[in-house]
Amino acid sequence: MTEHHARKRFGQNFLSDPNIIRKIVDAIRPAVGDTIVEIGPGLAAMTDPLVERLGHMHVVEIDRDLIARLKERYTPERLTIHEGDALKFDFGTLGAPLRVVGNLPYNISTPLLFHLASFAESVTDMTFMLQKEVVMRMVAEPGTEEYGRLSVMLQYRFRMARLFDVPPGAFRPAPKVTSSIVRMVPLPPDQLGAQDEALLGRIVAAAFGQRRKTLRNTLRDFLDEQDFAALGVDPGLRGERLSVTDYVNIANHVAKKGVSA
Ligand code: SAM
Secondary structure, three states: OOOOOOOHHHOOOEEOOHHHHHHHHHHHOOOOOOEEEEEOOOOOOOHHHHHHHHOOEEEEEOOHHHHHHHHHHOOOOOEEEEEOOOOOOOHHHHOOOEEEEEEOOHHHHHHHHHHHHOOHHHEEEEEEEEEHHHHHHHOOOOOOOOOOHHHHHHHHHEEEEEEEEEOHHHEEOOOOOOEEEEEEEEOOHHHOOOOOHHHHHHHHHHHHHOOOOEHHHHOOOOOOHHHHHHHOOOOOOEHHHOOHHHHHHHHHHHHHHHHHO
């Protein structure tokens, strides 16, 4: 088969280091009977050992050339190929409980994580390779430079752990940055706590929209001085000082005000 030329627009960097591939697959711990979907199988570096252990799995791939290769390589009994954009894919159609894995295309990682978060209720766990810098933002603690909207919105819904780093040399072509493996496990729905999740999202976006400004400014559409006092939150702080629980409390306070107003 002819060589595949990596396409930048699809964020293609293919894993080529067998030790790293083994380490990632071991971290996923695939077991017969699991329903696993891989986003962006590419040249099947991870797909091969996963299918070997599982017998059957799903993949979502956008690149037609790569899809043609996958069709030549696997029978439909071993691999169900969903052709198209993972950003638009309805992961709910694969049934629950679902496990999601992938060496994600870095150019769409943030919108993809938000899209996937909307299927959290059908998912057991997700194990992804992402740019290390993005993983550091996902797992960041309040008060740190990396802590922001991505940290709050994902930590609201998932328990997350950075498992290990992967150097650029493990890929062909080599990316410019170091990558990390992150595991995301959805929290039980009764532990989430926000009465209106869309409102929580709007408040968090506002709080981090202008990082240099204080909450008094960024949240002025939601809270007045009395609200800050009732919540026990100092309006002179910046958004990065508040915990996920603080944001949930704020959202629920605003939701209650809206109802009683
Ligand atoms: N899993 C392979 C590996 O580890 O060698 C390839 C990883 S490569 C970083 C990203 C893969 O995602 C490529 O196969 C690319 O074509 C695919 N991809 C890019 N954008 C996509 C999208 N929107 N939906 C589905 N797949 C996409």
